[in-house]
Amino acid sequence: MAMKKGNRPHKHYTGRKKGNTAEVSARLAPLEEVKATAAVRKPENNGGAIRVDSNQVTLSKDFAEEDRGAAGVFHLEPVALVIVVLALAFMAFIAWQITLMPSK
DSSP: OOOOOOOOOOTTOOOOOOOOHHHHHHHTSOHHHHHHHHHHSOOSSGGGOOOOOTTTOOOOHHHHSOOOSSOOGGGOOHHHHHHHHHHHHHHHHHHHHHHTSOOO
16 A cells, blocks of 8 residues: 655644743743742742641541441451452362363
8 A cells, every 4th residue: 555655734733822922931941040030939839738737627526436337257348258258269169170170
C-alpha cells in the first residue's frame, strides 16, 4: 500500500493558541529574575502547605471510636470471611482435580 508523504498538519489542528503574554513571559523568565522578584513578594499560600489548627478540629464519636460489633472470627467482616472460605474451597477443589489426573 502506497502512502502519500507530506508535512500537512492534522485536520483538527487550528494553530497555536495565544494566551496571556504577561503570564507566559513570567513563566519563561530567567531564574535570576524569578529569584529577585520572589524575594520581594510574600508567599500567599504558606509555601504550598495546608496548615490546620488542631485545637479547632473536633471529630465526631462515630469516627473516633471503632465499632467492631459485626466482626466475627479472625476479626473479619462476615462478607470477607465468606470470600476467603470460598477461595480456599476452590483451591482445594483444583488440588483434588490435579491428583485425579492420569500419570504420563
